[in-house]
Amino acid sequence: MRNDVILKAKDLSKTFSNESVQQHVLKNLSLEVYKGDFTVVMGNSGSGKSTLLYALSGMDRPTLGTITYYVDDDSKGTKKEEGIEISKFSNDKLAMFRRNHAGFVFQQNYLNDSMSALDNVMVSGLLRNKDRKALAEKAKKLLERVEINERDSKKFPAQLSGGQQQRVAVVRGVINSPEVLFADEPTGALNSQNTTNVLDILSELNSEGQSIVMVTHTLKAAERGSRIIYLADGVISDECDLGEYAGDYQDDENPDKEKARKRHEKLKDFLQAMGW
Amino acid sequence: MDRLLRVESLSKNGILKDISFIVYKGEMIAVMGPSGSGKSTLLYNVSGMDNADDGKVWLKDTEIVGLSEEERAKIRLKKMGFVFQQMNVLSNLNVIDNIMFPAVYANGKKREKQIREKALKLMEEFEIGDLADHMTNEVSGGQLQRACILRSIMMDPEILFADEPTGALNQRAAGTVIDTFITLNKEGATILMVTHDSKVALKCDRVLYILDGVLKGELVLGKYEHEQEEERQKKINVWLNSFGW
Amino acid sequence: MYRRMIINDLKKNRLVSAAVCIFMAISACFIGLTVLLFASLLGSVDKLMTEAKTCDFLQMHSGDMDQEELKAFAKTREDVEDMLVSSFLNMDNSIISLNGRLLTDSTQDNGFCVQNKNFDYMLGMDNEILKPEEGTVYVPVCYKNEYDLEKGQIMKVCDIEFVIGGFLRDSQMNSMMASSKRFLVNPADYMRLEQYGSTEYLIEFLIKDGYDINAFSTAYGDAGLPCNGPKITAPLIRMMNALSDGVMILVILLVSVVVLIISLICIRYIVITGMEKDRKEAGMLKALGLSGKDIKNVYILKYMLLSLAGGVAGGGAAFAVSGPLGRQMRMLYGPAGNTAGIIMVSLAGIVLTEFIILCFVRGILGKNDRLSAVEAIRDSGFIAKRKTDSLMWISVVMAAALFLMLVPLNLASTVSSGKFVSxxxxxxxxxxxxxxxxxxxxxxxxxxxxxxxxxxxxxxxxxxxxxxxxxxxxxxxxxxxxxxxxxxxxxxxxxxxxxxxxxxxxxxxxxxxxxxxxxxxxxxxxxxxxxxxxxxxxxxxxxxxxxxxxxxxxxxxxxxxxxxxxxxxxxxxxxxxxxxxxxxxxxxxxxxxxxxxxxxxxxxxxxxxxxxxxYGQTIRRIKLAAFTSILVSCLIIFIVILLFTRLKIWQEKKDIVLKKAIGVSCYHIRRDYLVQTLFYILAGILTGIVMGIVPGQMLAGKLMGMFGAAGFRFILDRRMVYLIIPFISLIVAILGVRTATREAVTIKITPEL
Structure with a gap:
């Protein structure tokens, strides 16, 4: 095992039972996620991408298999090397775990309509950080980074555009500096401009060291990844490493257009080979 | 060719900007574009389910945008069919009752027997005949979606609208659903379908591309022949790429 | 911050939040009223018995008696503080008339007495010890309303006339359950009356604090002392005093319990639907890392706020209403001392009620725990299970409402019918x-x-x-x-x-x-x-x-x-x-x-x-009760049906949107709801009519039996029972459904399908 493994799934299986019908969504899947990677999970509808994401992130328990995080957990005094295995955790324990180690961004931002944008971020932050003042500072800074100014931060989600809402959701996801940020089709409901904005933020965060695991079905988003994992029928079909082509992504201002083009090609070929 | 649907300068709330196009009788049109581009909104406005801010829509000779809620409902019932991504059905009815629903509603109890016969016949034709009495949660996604398609044609509508009909289905199911549409189209149905799947779009006569509420372009592919598949795929890919797809 | 969230949430769901608050208020009001009235009653009775110095032990005796024997007995006992023998001049009711009306209708043994010296005082309306002058009589206060009496009117015993000098509170015989009533006169007058009645003796003892009254009672019996008549002890007297008006309070308590149960049912429905509405948001909160308990706490804050408002409103109403309701009580027993204590107890009752409701709500919110974060976000997880629940409850409520309307109505029509003379x-x-x-x-x-x-x-x-x-x-x-x-x-x-x-x-x-x-x-x-x-x-x-x-x-x-x-x-x-x-x-x-x-x-x-x-007075009272009951029942029908239908619509939102898309007109959607619900409404009305007649008759029969009416049967006002009342109920119910379905019209067809 590489020494920068941050999350490891082994023999992961997830079956959904609906009265008489049984659906095997994940079948004996094993996977390692590395620190600092922008891991992208792709696959056709019904391949189990989202299910894999929810299992990895502790949102749901797998039917079989183990999921181990290699992170420091101060509350337990666990050191990285030991690993924390979460597949059997109770709902409450998982909640606790997610609070401390995982951040989320969904396709639908699920912001609370009754709170301002800033408050939405604060709610998440307060789970880990009791220092209100410091937290507010951090939140405001992060919001500024994603171009939500002070005035907008006090507005309710309904008063913000779809793109702005999603950017707030991203901030909410990272306010607690989680070891891993999980994103499920984060740009799915956005138009092209907003998609670019959100992806830029994710890329920026990743370049600063944030590990990201993202499920997507658009090429544009997948391109941002350093490692593409392709799922088909509940198992990993293949992987594609884009790390060598990492760099600036904005087509117009990209000084190294060649890199971008090559990355685009490699990904396209890979996906075509996968039958996407 | 007969003009079936004419859309003129349709605008809605910043989501649709001045869109105009025509659908001819017997065509199968795909509407593509990135998420959030307004494709679905276009569908809902063209069909009268939503009320556009500006512009006009003619179904044959009837202008829809200016009509009242109740009048548009009547037109939807008698002249339009709908298939949605989420395979929306009435959960407390079984499969065949769902298929029969719009027809029964429109005609009352009197002709229920005939309607049932028609529904059963259609179900047999499209190979879901033995699912008639199942409850909707007992059948697979693909089967359910096919049932929804049958529901949409029970009233012999002038035009069929489909919003990402394969979006929630796996490869195989998606395939059968698309085949169903193609069969119907061959039998003369006019279909306007929103999709993000280029493999679906390539089977259509024409493809429209919507980006940020604006109709960016149109690709004419002509009637689908199986042999042309690869060629059409290439053509559509190039065309899509030009939009940054 | 959570505060803002809650306030916004309340603003968004105005109707539903108001409904919850109202139910909480009504529950608080009824239970608060019960506690308040009961505490007041007990307080009043206590005060009266203290100031009147009620005896601890009373033995009634008719016939010969040796006072010396009694005195000797008392001396031997260390637990006896004081003793007296009082004379009660029992009169034939037919020779007594109050303001022209003979007392022949009276169920009581009416008689005369004079004021006692040491204890067992007959008190006036200010709880003063009365000392009537010659020619003056003091009448037991319970007769004031019954015979419509005022000071200065005339009481006649055979030919002897007395002027009513005022009214008295008899701590021992105040209650209508005590079968005797004492009229207070001057000793001289008492002597003049002796020839008209028969003398009975009240042998009374005061027992020192700390000694067992029952032990004394046994000892008295064993001593072979005069005992030709019933005996009673202070605790029993107290109980009888409390019970007579306590019956009314018992009725209010029963209504309170029913109201509380109905409130809990409706609140449960509202909370579950609310949770269903917020399911995805709650799921997000779970994803963020809030545990099920945390989420519960966030929601419970909202309900605590509502219960505070409800408790205050309900409590206020209870205090306001207790004034008029307690008037009769206060007249009979005097004002209650210890007002502060009574208020405290009542507040405690109100707080307890709200606490019970909140615990109940908390239990419901706990259903959230079942869902994992993923299930909450996805469509597969559902909190509410059965869908026909709401329709069944509508039937139940209709039946209950009809019952509440018909029983007083039937009673009124029976009593005012000519056949009632039988x-x-x-x-x-x-x-x-x-x-x-x-x-x-x-x-x-x-x-x-x-x-x-x-x-x-x-x-x-x-x-x-x-x-x-x-x-x-x-x-x-x-x-x-x-x-x-x-x-x-x-x-x-x-x-x-x-x-x-x-x-x-x-x-x-x-x-x-x-x-x-x-x-x-x-x-x-x-x-x-x-x-x-x-x-x-x-x-x-x-x-x-x-x-x-x-x-x-x-x-x-x-x-x-x-x-x-x-x-x-x-x-x-x-x-x-x-x-x-x-x-x-x-x-x-x-x-x-x-x-x-x-x-x-x-x-x-x-x-x-x-x-x-x-019977005019009685009939009018019953008719008033019937009329009020009809109004209240109609209100209940309207509110509950409106509520349940709205909730049902929300539950079936997806189906409604689909139908609209297909082209079903709003008119038909609304009509379908009406038709669906109509069956259950009618079933409820039918059941209610049957219940109003059959069990209702049994209930009324038992009540009337106590007064001597055997084999009591309702004499129905057919038009009202079979036509008018059901018709009104139906209209109100339909109104409720129609009002609720108005919202269905506004549901938009959106791409969120």
Whole structure:
């Protein structure tokens, strides 16, 4: 095992039972996620991408298999090397775990309509950080980074555009500096401009060291990844490493257009080979 | 060719900007574009389910945008069919009752027997005949979606609208659903379908591309022949790429 | 910050939040009222008994008694603090009249006494110790409203007149459950009255603190001291005092419990639907890392706020309403001391109610824990399970509402119906003449009766004369029987068992009388119509709610049967039916003219007027209750149906959107809801009607049985019961559904399908 493994799934299986019908969504899947990677999970509808994401992130328990995080957990005094295995955790324990180690961004931002944008971020932050003042500072800074100014931060989600809402959701996801940020089709409901904005933020965060695991079905988003994992029928079909082509992504201002083009090609070929 | 649907300068709330196009009788049109581009909104406005801010829509000779809620409902019932991504059905009815629903509603109890016969016949034709009495949660996604398609044609509508009909289905199911549409189209149905799947779009006569509420372009592919598949795929890919797809 | 979230949430869901708050308020109001009234009652009773220095032990005794014996006994006991023997002059009710009205209807043993010296004081309305002057009498306060009395009016005992100097509170006999009532007079007056009544003794003891009253009671019994009568101890007195008004409080308590249950049901529905609405948001919160408990706490804050508002509103209402409701109580027992304590207890009751509701809500919110974060976000997880629940509850509520409306209504229609007289121990007639309180009633009655027999316009008439005979039953002597003599076949009344007396030697008893004497048809009793005892066989049992429900009937020929040898007639009644076509009003006016010579002694009324005069007050009260009940029930129907239908619509939002997309018109969508719900509404109405008649009758029957009406049956106002009330309920229910479905119209078809 590489020494920068941050999350490891082994023999992961997830079956959904609906009265008489049984659906095997994940079948004996094993996977390692590395620190600092922008891991992208792709696959056709019904391949189990989202299910894999929810299992990895502790949102749901797998039917079989183990999921181990290699992170420091101060509350337990666990050191990285030991690993924390979460597949059997109770709902409450998982909640606790997610609070401390995982951040989320969904396709639908699920912001609370009754709170301002800033408050939405604060709610998440307060789970880990009791220092209100410091937290507010951090939140405001992060919001500024994603171009939500002070005035907008006090507005309710309904008063913000779809793109702005999603950017707030991203901030909410990272306010607690989680070891891993999980994103499920984060740009799915956005138009092209907003998609670019959100992806830029994710890329920026990743370049600063944030590990990201993202499920997507658009090429544009997948391109941002350093490692593409392709799922088909509940198992990993293949992987594609884009790390060598990492760099600036904005087509117009990209000084190294060649890199971008090559990355685009490699990904396209890979996906075509996968039958996407 | 007969003009079936004419859309003129349709605008809605910043989501649709001045869109105009025509659908001819017997065509199968795909509407593509990135998420959030307004494709679905276009569908809902063209069909009268939503009320556009500006512009006009003619179904044959009837202008829809200016009509009242109740009048548009009547037109939807008698002249339009709908298939949605989420395979929306009435959960407390079984499969065949769902298929029969719009027809029964429109005609009352009197002709229920005939309607049932028609529904059963259609179900047999499209190979879901033995699912008639199942409850909707007992059948697979693909089967359910096919049932929804049958529901949409029970009233012999002038035009069929489909919003990402394969979006929630796996490869195989998606395939059968698309085949169903193609069969119907061959039998003369006019279909306007929103999709993000280029493999679906390539089977259509024409493809429209919507980006940020604006109709960016149109690709004419002509009637689908199986042999042309690869060629059409290439053509559509190039065309899509030009939009940054 | 959570505060802002909650306030915004409340603003968004105004109707539903208001509904929850209202239910919380109503529950708080009813329970608070119950506690408040009960605490006040107990407080009042306590204060009264303290200030009146009620005795700890009371032994009633009639017959000879040796006071020295008692004093000696008291001296030997170390637990006796004080002792007294009080005289109670028991009077025949028929010789007492209050403001012109005879006390014959009274169920109590009414008598006179003088103020005691050391304890057991009769207190005035300011709880002062009364000292009546000569010629003045103080009347037990419970009679004030019953006989419509005021200071200064006249009380007559035979020919002796007293002026009512005021009203008294008798800590020992205040309760209507105590079967005696004491009137307070000056000692001189007491002596003058002695010849008219029979003396009973009240032997009373005060026991020192810390000593067991029951031990004393046993000791007294063992000592062979005078005990010809019932005995009672202070705790029992207290209980009787509390119970009499306690019945009303019990009723309010019962209603409170029902209200609380209904509230909990509705709140449960609202909370679950609310949770379903917020499911995805809650799922997001879970994803963020909030545990199920954390999320519960966030939501419970909202409900705590609502329960605070509800508790305050409900509590305020309870305090406001308790004023008028407690008036009767305060009049009987005086003001309660310790107001602060009472308020505290009431507040505690209100707080407890809200606490119960909140715990209940918390339990419901716990359902959230079932779902993992993923299930909450996805569509697969559902909190609410059954969908036909709401429809069933609508049926239940309709049935309950109909029941609440119909029972008082049926009671009112029964009592105000002409046929009701059959419960009054008398047959149906058009007109009645009352002859009372005049010299030589026997002669006057005979004269009038003969005149009637000569009047061609009279179809039939019957002269009934009532006297009080001593009787001996099953070895028990000296039972007073209020007996009506005459020909009972002219205006026959319904018998529960047996038949009316047709000849000498036969006697019929009212139900309560028969119960009291523990005898039945076929038994014999000894009747003293003259000095000699005559054996009478019981030939039948009938319903009678007049005169305390305890009466008897024997046969005698009206003209020849009543001779001077017999005891005095107390009163006479002549029942009359005119020939059809006769003008009743004119006839009555004419005869009224003839009777002017007799002054006030002869009254003639048509039965309708009579019933109204006697029961008018009661009937009006019942009708008011019925009317109020109808209003409240309609309100309940409207609110509950509106609520449940709205919730149902929200649950079925997806289906509604699909239908709209397909082209189903709003009109049809709304109509479908109406049709769906209509079945359950009608089922509920039907059930309610049946319940209002069958179990309702049983309930009313039990109540009326206590007053002597046997075999009570509703006399239904058919139009109201089968037509008008169901129709009104239906309209209100439909209104509720229609109002609720208006929202269905506004649901938009959006790409979120």
């Amino acid at each position: 419960y009054m121990g008398v047959g149906q007639s058009q007109i009645r003449m009352d002859i009372r309180q005049c010299d030589d009633i026997k002669r006057v009655s005979k004269d009038i009766y003969e005149k009637l027999r000569r009047d061609a316009r009279v179809e039939r008439s019957a002269l009934m004369q009532t006297m009080s005979y001593r009787a001996s039953v099953n070895g028990e002597e000296n039972v007073e029987l209020l007996t009506e003599e005459g020909n009972h076949t002219v205006f026959p009344l319904k018998f529960i068992s047996g038949r009316e007396p047709l000849a000498e030697g036969e006697i019929a008893l009212s139900m309560l009388m028969a119960q009291e004497l523990s005898c039945d048809t076929g038994d014999t009793i000894l009747l003293y119509r003259s000095e000699k005892a005559e054996s009478y066989t019981i030939c039948g049992i009938y319903s009678d709610i007049t005169n305390g429900g305890k009466t008897a009937k024997i046969y005698s020929d009206p003209l020849s049967g009543i001779t001077d040898e017999r005891p005095d007639v107390i009163w006479s009644i002549i029942y009359i039916d005119l020939k059809s076509g006769e003008d009743m009003t004119a006839w009555i006016n004419e005869y009224q003219g003839y009777f002017n010579e007799y002054g006030n002694s002869v009254k003639i009324v048509d039965i309708a007027q009579y019933m109204d005069g006697t």
